Structure formats: C-alpha cells, structure tokens
Amino acid sequence: MGTIFLLIALVFEISFAVYSIITKQNHKKLKNGIRIGLFVAFVILTLTSVIVWSLRWVLLAILLFLLAVKGTVSLIRKNTTPKKYKTSKVVLKTIFMVVATVIAFVPAIVFPQHPSPKVTGKYxxxxxxxxxxxxxxxxxxxxxxxxxxxxxxxxxxxxxxxxxxxxxxxxxxxxxxxxxxxxxxxxxxxxxxxxxxxxxxxxxxxxxxxxxxxxxxxxxxxxxxxxxxxxxxxxxxxxxxxxxxxxxxxxxxxxxxxxxxxxxxxxxxxxxxxxxxxxxxxxxxxxxxxxxxxxxxxxxxxxxxxxxxxxxxxxxxxxxxxxxxxxxxxxxxxxxxxxxxxxxxxxxxxxxxxxxxxxxxxxxxxxxxxxxxxxxxxxxxxxxxxxxxxxxxxxxxxxxxxxxxxxxxxxxxxxxxxxxxxxxxxxxxxxxxx
Incomplete structure (x- = not known):
C-alpha cells in the first residue's frame, strides 16, 4: 500500500510540475486545494481503517498536515500580486517535494501494512x-x-x-x-x-x-x-x-x-x-x-x-x-x-x-x-x-x-x-x- 501511495504522490508532483512548465503558470490555488484534499483523504482512509494507523504513517501524516496548513493559510490570505512564474523555481520546488515525499514514505515501504497470520484458537x-x-x-x-x-x-x-x-x-x-x-x-x-x-x-x-x-x-x-x-x-x-x-x-x-x-x-x-x-x-x-x-x-x-x-x-x-x-x-x-x-x-x-x-x-x-x-x-x-x-x-x-x-x-x-x-x-x- 505504501508503494502504491508513493507512486501516486510522485506522479502528482511531477505531472503538476510539467503542467506548470507547459502553461508557464504557478497554479498555486489549484495546488493548495489538491494538497488540502490529499490530507482530508488521508484522514478519511485512516478513520475507515483502509490505512491502519501506526508509526509507519507518522512522517507522511506530518508532511501532509504541514502542506495542508500552508495551503489553507495561502488560500485565506487577502489577494496580493501573484508571484512571477519561473521555471527554475518550479523545478527546484518539485525536486524538494519529491525528496520529502520519498522520505515520508520510507517507513511505510520498509515496514508495509500487512494482514496478520491466522489465529485458530478459541482463547x-x-x-x-x-x-x-x-x-x-x-x-x-x-x-x-x-x-x-x-x-x-x-x-x-x-x-x-x-x-x-x-x-x-x-x-x-x-x-x-x-x-x-x-x-x-x-x-x-x-x-x-x-x-x-x-x-x-x-x-x-x-x-x-x-x-x-x-x-x-x-x-x-x-x-x-x-x-x-x-x-x-x-x-x-x-x-x-x-x-x-x-x-x-x-x-x-x-x-x-x-x-x-x-x-x-x-x-x-x-x-x-x-x-x-x-x-x-x-x-x-x-x-x-x-x-x-x-x-x-x-x-x-x-x-x-x-x-x-x-x-x-x-x-x-x-x-x-x-x-x-x-x-x-x-x-x-x-x-x-x-x-x-x-x-x-x-x-x-x-x-x-x-x-x-x-x-x-x-x-x-x-x-x-x-x-x-x-x-x-x-x-x-x-x-x-x-x-x-x-x-x-x-x-x-x-x-x-x-x-x-x-x-x-x-x-x-x-x-x-x-x-x-x-x-x-x-x-x-x-x-x-x-
């Protein structure tokens, strides 16, 4: 499960970077909205036991939470002059996010969520x-x-x-x-x-x-x-x-x-x-x-x-x-x-x-x-x-x-x-x- 989620996260980060480079725009509001949605989805999956909470998910939860808070603060701020688009900045941010995402997923990949072997006794x-x-x-x-x-x-x-x-x-x-x-x-x-x-x-x-x-x-x-x-x-x-x-x-x-x-x-x-x-x-x-x-x-x-x-x-x-x-x-x-x-x-x-x-x-x-x-x-x-x-x-x-x-x-x-x-x-x- 950790590997699948990591691949999804990496595809999102890289695809969004390519989209920004092609359109030559930051798409900041869209990115913030998606990151808030990812944190909400993580919470829902955890509450419904699709993700069984344990230490393996702590780093990922912290990363998603910080990104969601940052995105929320950015969305509720008063409108200011949009930052000028720079390809180099998009690439650097993407590299940083890819590295942070991989690190956050390491515990879940090294120690994957797995079913327990069967227990047959009555006690x-x-x-x-x-x-x-x-x-x-x-x-x-x-x-x-x-x-x-x-x-x-x-x-x-x-x-x-x-x-x-x-x-x-x-x-x-x-x-x-x-x-x-x-x-x-x-x-x-x-x-x-x-x-x-x-x-x-x-x-x-x-x-x-x-x-x-x-x-x-x-x-x-x-x-x-x-x-x-x-x-x-x-x-x-x-x-x-x-x-x-x-x-x-x-x-x-x-x-x-x-x-x-x-x-x-x-x-x-x-x-x-x-x-x-x-x-x-x-x-x-x-x-x-x-x-x-x-x-x-x-x-x-x-x-x-x-x-x-x-x-x-x-x-x-x-x-x-x-x-x-x-x-x-x-x-x-x-x-x-x-x-x-x-x-x-x-x-x-x-x-x-x-x-x-x-x-x-x-x-x-x-x-x-x-x-x-x-x-x-x-x-x-x-x-x-x-x-x-x-x-x-x-x-x-x-x-x-x-x-x-x-x-x-x-x-x-x-x-x-x-x-x-x-x-x-x-x-x-x-x-x-x-």
Whole structure:
C-alpha cells in the first residue's frame, strides 16, 4: 500500500510540475486545494481503517498536515500580486517535494501494512512484559558491575480457566523477543502460556522496565558475522565461541524458567497462575534453537523441544588432535522436532557444525524432521511479513516460498507437536517436505 501511495504522490508532483512548465503558470490555488484534499483523504482512509494507523504513517501524516496548513493559510490570505512564474523555481520546488515525499514514505515501504497470520484458537490472547534481574550473575558486556537482567514477554490465554503448559522461546543471533509473535499468539490461543526472552546484548534491541536499553554488542555481532565467513575461525576457535554463546543463552533460559517456576508457587499474578509447571517445552530460532536443544539435554523438566533451523551445538564434540567436530555418542532422549530451511538443509552433510544434525545420527533416531522447500533462514520468523525488504537484505535474497504459507504451516506444526507431547492430543506425523 505504501508503494502504491508513493507512486501516486510522485506522479502528482511531477505531472503538476510539467503542467506548470507547459502553461508557464504557478497554479498555486489549484495546488493548495489538491494538497488540502490529499490530507482530508488521508484522514478519511485512516478513520475507515483502509490505512491502519501506526508509526509507519507518522512522517507522511506530518508532511501532509504541514502542506495542508500552508495551503489553507495561502488560500485565506487577502489577494496580493501573484508571484512571477519561473521555471527554475518550479523545478527546484518539485525536486524538494519529491525528496520529502520519498522520505515520508520510507517507513511505510520498509515496514508495509500487512494482514496478520491466522489465529485458530478459541482463547483471546493477553500479553505482559517483565524484567527479571539475576542476582547471581554480573553483566559481562558492561563494566558497571550491574547484575544481568533479562526481559521477557508473555502470551497467554485470556479469560480462561485452568492451567496450561509453559513454552519458552529464544530468538536468533541478533533477533528480538517478538520475532515470532504470530507463533506465540497462535499457541496461546490454543491453550499455552508462551514466554519469549530478549537476551540482552545478543538481541538487536531490548528495553527493561526501568528504561535501561541494551543493543547488540559490537564484538558479538562481529563474531556472528565472521561465523558465516569461511576461513575466519579455526574449528578450535569456533568451539570456544560456541561454548561462550551457549553458556550465556542457556544461563538466561535456565534463569527465566526457574524464576517462573518459583513465581508460579506463590505469585498471585494471573499470568503465573495459569501455568502448569509440570509441562514445559522450549523452542527457538537459529541460535535460540541451538540453546533450546542444549536445554533439552541438560534439564529433566523439559518435556519437548522444537529446533528451528539451528545446529545441535550441544551435541558437538571437538577433537583437538585432528581439529574436527564429531557428534555426541550419547542418545538424546527428549522429544524433538526439527524444522529446516533450504539454507540449513543444504549444509547438513557438508558443514562441520551440522555434523550432529545429520539425518543418519542414531542418537536422534526418534526425532521428527521437516524441510520447507524454498524457505530461507528468516522465513521462519515474522520478519518477511513485517518487513520484506529487511528480510531479503539480511538473508541474501527473497525466499521462493509464500511467507504466509510458511509461517502458518510452521505455526500449525509446532502446535501439533506440543499438543502431542505436552497434552497427549492427536498424533504428530509431519511430512518430510512442505
């Protein structure tokens, strides 16, 4: 919608400039009237929800408002001697308006208005955000000596009775806790309490209850970038980085789970009182998926794991004598469902860090595995819906799969897996390829 409106605006500005040049007149009254009309039309479209108001429209609204005010003032002024027509002035004003219009439309184009993925459950969904402070850990990314804080957001069944399984989500390498909001919403609508974690300094941006802001750490960001560049790290160096990344991630997830379990015992907050602490699942995308798999091996109270497009870091054993990785020889007993894009599927048999993910790994003989053909790494998040331009830039091109089909199918499969493992509803039997 933003692109269409931008094209209309640019056609108007350029056409009016051509008309003025041909007729050698400014047509000031006509232009002012049209601009007032455009602002009125924008307001009407917003009030009738053709344009769904959000921050993406703020710059455009300000521009249209200022032009409408200027036009109104000009029209109600007493008649004065008309300004002499100058082609150069018309051209300069047109160039200025074209640049201003493009800038005003940038948010609406980068973050286009889009329908939400379908929600199929009977429950309304409530949300709540909290900041948990871990008094047993000092923040390693700063030198202030502050304790580590972790921001979380809950999606839960609203106006519902009973208790529901807890699902804990961890975002990707530089993601944010709302990266898969459509997934959390669908799960909550079907009777789950979902908590998503912002891992400070691993997340792109997070803000705590007291206003503290943490953005992605530059050193960590460089490490992640180098991970995807062949030849930068030896396997030994990569192993050290993996251990460091996973310790922070799993420490955060353990802390959040333990905090929630403690609060569920005595905190009267209805969010915590809706949680069935005997049923816990973990899931995550990319690095968050790797951390979820790690937790599924470490904790006895994890009943199910969904790994979205991630390597099994917990299952890698580094062999210094030949600088290589091999797969852990101990069976993985927690039920697990793996979802892969083309980006990862093509690396399972060729990239060292995916050696444990290989389909012939006997330690995962009972694992469910699905491949989404045509999907790229970020297809399993809401980003391709929220900002197709950013998604394509970050993942190196457009995915061949329809983004709504991908995310809605993913959400449905995750729901059915957790239903089977945590609620004993249905029989989970996914296809090998979607």
């Amino acid at each position: 309304g969904v409530g949300t709540a955000t909290y900041t948990y402070v871990d008094k047993n850990r000092v923040e390693e990314f700063t030198d202030k000596g502050d304790n580590r804080f972790v921001n979380v957001e809950f999606w839960y069944p609203k106006n519902a009775d009973g208790k529901y399984p807890l699902l804990v989500f961890s975002h990707g390498a530089s993601g944010i806790k709302v990266s898969n909001a459509s997934t959390y919403t669908e799960l909550a609508s079907r009777g789950y309490v979902v908590v998503s974690i912002d891992h400070p300094y691993h997340s792109f941006y997070t803000k705590s209850d007291d206003g503290t802001v943490a953005t992605i750490n530059s050193d960590y960001n460089r490490e992640i970038t180098n991970l995807n560049t062949e030849g930068v790290y030896t396997n030994e160096e990569l192993n050290e980085l993996i251990q460091k990344w996973m310790k922070l991630r799993t420490d955060d997830m353990n802390f959040v789970i333990d905090t929630i379990l403690e609060k569920a015992k005595s905190d009267k907050n209805p969010v915590y009182q809706r949680i069935n602490t005997d049923k816990i699942g973990v899931f995550g995308h990319s690095m968050g998926g790797a951390a979820s798999v790690w937790l599924g091996r470490e904790r006895d109270d994890i009943d199910a794991v969904v790994n979205i497009d991630a390597p099994f870091f917990s299952e890698l054993v580094y062999k210094k004598e030949n600088d290589s990785f091999i797969a852990n020889s101990k069976a993985y007993t927690t039920p697990i469902f793996n979802i892969y894009s083309d980006d990862v599927w093509g690396q399972l048999d060729s990239t060292p860090i995916y050696v444990a993910n290989q389909l012939n790994n006997k330690q995962f003989k009972d694992a469910f595995t699905t491949h989404f053909k045509g999907a790229k790494h970020l297809s399993f998040t809401d980003l391709p819906l929220f900002s197709p331009i950013l998604a394509n830039m970050l993942q190196g091109g457009k995915a061949d799969i329809d983004p709504y089909y991908c995310i809605e199918t993913e959400n449905d499969l995750i729901l059915k897996f957790f239903d089977d493992e945590l609620k004993r509803i249905g029989h989970f039997n996914p296809k090998e390829t979607y």
